[in-house]
Amino acid sequence: MSAESSLSRRHFLRLSIIAGGGLLVACGGSSSKPSNNLSPSEPEDNGPIVEQQFGDFLKIGSDNSLTVFVGATEIGQGILTGIAMAVAEELDADWSKVKAVHSPVAIEFNNPYFGSAMQSTVASASMRGYYKPQRQIGARIRQLMINTAAARWQVDAARLQTEAGYVIDPVTNRSISYGELSADAQESDIPATAELKSPEQYKIIGTSQQRLDAASKVDGSLIYGIDVDIPDMLTAVIARPPRFSGQPLIVDSNAALAVPGVLEVHQLAIGVAVVAEDFWSAEKGRKALEVTWNELLASRTDSELQRSQYELQLNLPGVPIRVDGAVVPAQLLAAETVQADYYFPFQAHAAMEPLNVVIDYDGSRAEIWTGTQSPTLDKLFASLILGLPPTQINFHIMPCGGGFGRRGNWLGDFVRDACQVAAAVRKPVKVMWSREDDMKGGFYRPAAAVRMSASLNTQGEISAWTHRSVTQDMTAFLYGEKLFDEVVELNGGTLPALDKVTDFDSNFVYDVSNVLMDFHLVANLQMPALWMRSVNKYTDIFAQETFLDVIASRSGEDPYQFRRNRLSEAPRHLAVLNAAATAANWGQARSGATMGIALMGHWNSFIAQVVEMSISADKEITIHKITSAIDCGTAVNPDLVIAQVESAIVFALSSIFYGEITLDDGVVQQSNYDDYRVLRMFESPEMETILINSTEDPGGVGEIGVPCVGPALANAIYAATGATIRELPLRNLGYSMAEQHPEAGGQS
Amino acid sequence: MYTLQVNGISHTVDVPGDKPLLWVLRENLKLTGSKYGCGQALCGACTVHLDGHPVRACVTPISAVGEQAVRTIEDIAYDAVGAKVQETWQNLNVPQCGYCQSGQIMAATALLTDNPTPTDRDIDEAMSGNICRCGTYPRIRRAIHKLANGGV
Numbered sequence: 001m002s003a004e005s006s007l008s009r010r011h012f013l014r015l016s017i018i019a020g021g022g023l024l025v026a027c028g029g030s031s032s033k034p035s036n037n038l039s040p041s042e043p044e045d046n047g048p049i050v051e052q053q054f055g056d057f058l059k060i061g062s063d064n065s066l067t068v069f070v071g072a073t074e075i076g077q078g079i080l081t082g083i084a085m086a087v088a089e090e091l092d093a094d095w096s097k098v099k100a101v102h103s104p105v106a107i108e109f110n111n112p113y114f115g116s117a118m119q120s121t122v123a124s125a126s127m128r129g130y131y132k133p134q135r136q137i138g139a140r141i142r143q144l145m146i147n148t149a150a151a152r153w154q155v156d157a158a159r160l161q162t163e164a165g166y167v168i169d170p171v172t173n174r175s176i177s178y179g180e181l182s183a184d185a186q187e188s189d190i191p192a193t194a195e196l197k198s199p200e201q202y203k204i205i206g207t208s209q210q211r212l213d214a215a216s217k218v219d220g221s222l223i224y225g226i227d228v229d230i231p232d233m234l235t236a237v238i239a240r241p242p243r244f245s246g247q248p249l250i251v252d253s254n255a256a257l258a259v260p261g262v263l264e265v266h267q268l269a270i271g272v273a274v275v276a277e278d279f280w281s282a283e284k285g286r287k288a289l290e291v292t293w294n295e296l297l298a299s300r301t302d303s304e305l306q307r308s309q310y311e312l313q314l315n316l317p318g319v320p321i322r323v324d325g326a327v328v329p330a331q332l333l334a335a336e337t338v339q340a341d342y343y344f345p346f347q348a349h350a351a352m353e354p355l356n357v358v359i360d361y362d363g364s365r366a367e368i369w370t371g372t373q374s375p376t377l378d379k380l381f382a383s384l385i386l387g388l389p390p391t392q393i394n395f396h397i398m399p400c401g402g403g404f405g406r407r408g409n410w411l412g413d414f415v416r417d418a419c420q421v422a423a424a425v426r427k428p429v430k431v432m433w434s435r436e437d438d439m440k441g442g443f444y445r446p447a448a449a450v451r452m453s454a455s456l457n458t459q460g461e462i463s464a465w466t467h468r469s470v471t472q473d474m475t476a477f478l479y480g481e482k483l484f485d486e487v488v489e490l491n492g493g494t495l496p497a498l499d500k501v502t503d504f505d506s507n508f509v510y511d512v513s514n515v516l517m518d519f520h521l522v523a524n525l526q527m528p529a530l531w532m533r534s535v536n537k538y539t540d541i542f543a544q545e546t547f548l549d550v551i552a553s554r555s556g557e558d559p560y561q562f563r564r565n566r567l568s569e570a571p572r573h574l575a576v577l578n579a580a581a582t583a584a585n586w587g588q589a590r591s592g593a594t595m596g597i598a599l600m601g602h603w604n605s606f607i608a609q610v611v612e613m614s615i616s617a618d619k620e621i622t623i624h625k626i627t628s629a630i631d632c633g634t635a636v637n638p639d640l641v642i643a644q645v646e647s648a649i650v651f652a653l654s655s656i657f658y659g660e661i662t663l664d665d666g667v668v669q670q671s672n673y674d675d676y677r678v679l680r681m682f683e684s685p686e687m688e689t690i691l692i693n694s695t696e697d698p699g700g701v702g703e704i705g706v707p708c709v710g711p712a713l714a715n716a717i718y719a720a721t722g723a724t725i726r727e728l729p730l731r732n733l734g735y736s737m738a739e740q741h742p743e744a745g746g747q748s
Numbered sequence: 749m750y751t752l753q754v755n756g757i758s759h760t761v762d763v764p765g766d767k768p769l770l771w772v773l774r775e776n777l778k779l780t781g782s783k784y785g786c787g788q789a790l791c792g793a794c795t796v797h798l799d800g801h802p803v804r805a806c807v808t809p810i811s812a813v814g815e816q817a818v819r820t821i822e823d824i825a826y827d828a829v830g831a832k833v834q835e836t837w838q839n840l841n842v843p844q845c846g847y848c849q850s851g852q853i854m855a856a857t858a859l860l861t862d863n864p865t866p867t868d869r870d871i872d873e874a875m876s877g878n879i880c881r882c883g884t885y886p887r888i889r890r891a892i893h894k895l896a897n898g899g900v
C-alpha cells in the first residue's frame with residue numbers, strides 16, 4: 001500500500017461508503033468490556049451506532065465494531081474471515097465484533113500479487129497478496145487510536161497499550177474503546193506507517209476461528225448472486241448454439257412468446273435470449289423456441305480426435321519452461337531411458353451455484369450483481385459492451401456458491417453474455433444459467449497429454465528427467481482475443497510476454513541435475529478452456545509422481561525412502577513428506593491394504609499425501625484413509641486450512657474417478673450431475689490433515705490439496721496390483737469406488 | 749391459484765400448476781434460502797420438508813403440494829433438532845461456499861428427527877442425495893455423529 005501512504009488525510013476521512021456515502025447509522029447496542037478489569041468508560045447506552053470509515057479498508061462503529069472491506073472474493077475458501085483476522089490482529093480489535101464484507105470494485109482493492117492490476121481471486125493468491133498490506137492497514141489504524149487517546153488524556157503515546165478494541169493506559173488504569181475514539185480519530189492523520197507485530201505477539205492469527213459467514217450459511221439468509229431481487233426484475237435464459245462459436249441464423253419465436261409469462265425474445269450474437277417474468281416461464285419459452293444455427297465457424301472439437309493430435313504432438317519439442325543441466329548428453333550416456341505417456345480429458349468445474357448475473361441497465365448507467373472471481377475485468381468488459389464509462393457502473397461482488405476458477409474468467413464470458421442481454425432488454429434483468437447451460441458452457445479444465453522420461457546411468461541413478469505437456473492454455477487463449485488487449489490497455493497496462501504469465505512449472509525438486517520441462521501451449525479459440533482448481537498441477541503432478549514410483553520400483557526402492565533420499569535441496573518438501581509418512585504409519589498398512597504417497601510444493605505451500613486403500617478383484621476401491629501434511633507458512637486460521645485440504649481431497653477424488661467432459665463433433669455430451677458425476681457422501685473417505693506450523697509468510701491453501709491425491713492413489717494401486725495408471729478418470733479403466741464408511745468420520 | 753402452508757403461514761399464489769415448489773418459494777414468496785442446483789432431483793440443494801419429510805422442491809410441482817405443510821431452511825431454527833444442527837454446523841465450520849448447506853441441513857434434520865443415533869451407513873443413505881461440491885462431507889458426517897452423541 002505504498003501509494004496509499006502518500007494520500008492526504010482528506011481521502012481517509014470519509015464517513016461510510018455505503019451506496020453513495022452519508023452517515024451510516026444503525027440502532028441499539030452498547031460497548032462490551034475488555035477482558036481486563038480496567039473499568040472502561042462506557043458510551044451512552046442505546047444511542048445510535050455511528051460508523052466511521054478509516055481509509056478504504058475498514059470502518060469502526062461507536063459500538064466498537066469493526067467492518068473490514070475485502071478485495072478478494074469469498075468462494076468458500078474463507079477469505080473474508082482470513083483477511084479480517086489479519087486486519088484485526090494488527091489493530092488489536094475485539095474479534096467478537098468483527099465483520100467482513102466484499103469491497104467495491106476499485107483500484108484500492110486490487111491484489112498486490114497481480115501487480116495491483118486487478119481484483120482477481122485465482123492462483124491461490126489472495127492471502128499471499130493481501131496479507132502484509134492489510135496487516136499494515138490494521139497497524140496504522142491502531143497507532144491512530146493510540147495517538148487519539150494520548151491527545152485526549154494528554155499523555156505520551158508511547159506508554160499506551162491496546163487490547164481487544166481498547167486503548168489502555170497502564171499508568172492510570174484508564175481505558176477507552178476504539179468506538180469511542182473513532183469520531184475524534186477522524187480529526188487526525190492516519191500514520192503513514194506503523195510497526196507490525198512479530199509472530200509471537202499474535203493473538204488472532206494462527207488461532208482456529210469460526211468463519212464469519214457461518215451463521216448466514218446455515219439459516220439461508222446469505223444472499224448469493226442468484227438470490228438478488230430488485231424491483232421489476234425480469235429473468236432471462238439464453239438458448240445457445242449446440243457447438244461453440246455457432247450463431248443463430250433463423251429464429252422463430254412465436255411459440256416461445258405464446259408461453260404465459262414470456263415477454264421478449266432477442267436474437268443476439270451469442271444466442272437467443274428469452275426474457276420472462278420468472279425462471280420457469282423463461283425455461284418453458286426457451287424449449288418452445290425454434291432456432292436454425294449458423295455453424296460455419298462453429299467448433300468441431302472432438303475428444304478422440306484431439307487426443308490423437310495431442311499424442312502426436314508429444315513427439316515434437318515444445319517451449320522449454322525449465323532447463324537444468326544438459327539433458328541430451330545425459331540421455332546419450334544413459335544405460336537406459338524409460339518413458340511413459342499420459343492423457344487427461346476436459347473437466348467442468350460444476351460449482352453448485354450455476355452462473356448468473358443481475359443487471360439493471362437503462363442506457364446511461366448500470367448496476368451489476370454477480371458472484372465473480374474476476375470483478376475488475378468483468379467490469380471493464382461491461383463498460384465496453386454497455387458503452388458506459390466504468391464510473392457509471394456500480395458493480396457488486398456477491399458471495400459465490402463455489403468458483404474453482406470458473407468464476408475467475410479473465411475473458412469475463414458470463415458477464416459479457418449478460419451485458420448483451422441487458423443491452424437488448426434495458427430493464428432490470430437476471431440472466432440465469434441452468435445447470436445444463438453451466439455444464440455445457442465451456443471454459444473447462446483443458447485436456448492434456450504428458451510424456452515423462454527418466455534416464456538411468458549404470459548405477460541406476462536418474463541422470464536425466466524430462467517432462468513434456470501438450471495442453472490448452474488460458475493465457476494463450478487470452479492472447480488470441482483482441483478484446484483482451486483493449487481491456488488491458490484501457491486499464492493502463494500492457495500485455496506482458498506470454499512466458500511471463502504462464503505458471504506451468506511443476507516444481508520438480510528431486511536431486512536430478514539434468515531436467516528439461518517443455519510445453520506445447522495450444523491456443524484453440526473455438527474451444528473455450530480455463531483454469532480449474534490447481535490448474536495444470538492436477539495433470540503434471542499426476543504424471544510426475546506416478547512415474548517416480550515406477551522408477552523407484554525398478555531398483556526395488558520404497559517410494560517414500562526414494563523421495564526422501566533425493567530432497568537434499570528441499571527442506572520444506574522433506575518435512576511434509578516425513579510428517580505425512582509418520583502420521584500415516586507408512587509401511588504398516590492394514591491387512592490387505594497398500595499405501596501410496598505423493599509430494600509437491602507450489603503457491604508458496606507444500607504438501608505430501610498418503611492414500612491407504614484396498615482393491616478388489618473387480619477393481620472396486622475402498623480408501624481407508626487419506627493423510628495429508630501441509631506446510632502453508634503461517635496458517636492464519638488453521639481450521640479453515642484443514643477444511644481446504646479436506647475440500648480439495650473430495651474435489652480431487654471427483655476428478656480422479658469421474659471427471660470428464662467429452663465432445664462429439666463439437667457437441668458437449670454431458671449436461672447435469674447424472675452424466676457428470678461428482679463425489680457423494682458415501683464415497684467420502686476418512687481423512688487426517690497435519691498442519692506444520694511455521695512463521696513463514698502464508699502460502700496458498702485453496703488448490704494445493706488437489707494434485708497429490710491422484711498420484712498417491714494411483715501409486716497405492718500400483719503397489720497393490722502392479723497396474724500403471726496413465727490416464728484419468730479411473731472409471732474409464734474399470735475402477736469404481738466402494739462405500740467408504742469411515743469409522744470416525746474425519747478427524748476430531 | 750394455489751394456497752399453500754409455508755413455515756406456518758398461508759400463502760396464495762397465482763402460478764401455473766407445473767411450476768415447481770422451489771421456484772414458487774424463491775420467486776413468488778421470496779424465500780431464497782432453498783437453492784437451485786440441478787433442477788432434476790440430483791443434488792439436493794432445494795431440499796425442503798413436506799409434512800416433515802425431505803423432498804426435492806425443484807421437481808415438486810406446486811399442484812402436488814396441496815395441504816402438506818412446507819418447511820424451509822428459513823424456519824428450521826424453530827425446530828429443536830434443526831436449531832441444534834445449525835449450531836453444530838457453525839461450531840465445526842461445516843459450510844464453505846455454503847450454497848448446498850440449506851439442503852444438507854434440511855436433510856440432516858430429517859435424518860436426526862427420524863433416527864437420533866444414525867450409523868455411518870444411515871448417514872450415507874440419508875445424505876448421499878445432497879451434493880457438496882466444496883467437499884464438506886467429512887465435517888457433515890462429524891457434525892451428525894456429534895449430534896447423535898449429544899442426544900438430540
Ligand code: FES
Nearest residue numbers: 785786787792806
Ligand atoms: S435443485 Fe433440486 S435436487 Fe438439485
Ligand code: FES
Nearest residue numbers: 845846848880882
Ligand atoms: S459448501 Fe459449497 S457446495 Fe457445499
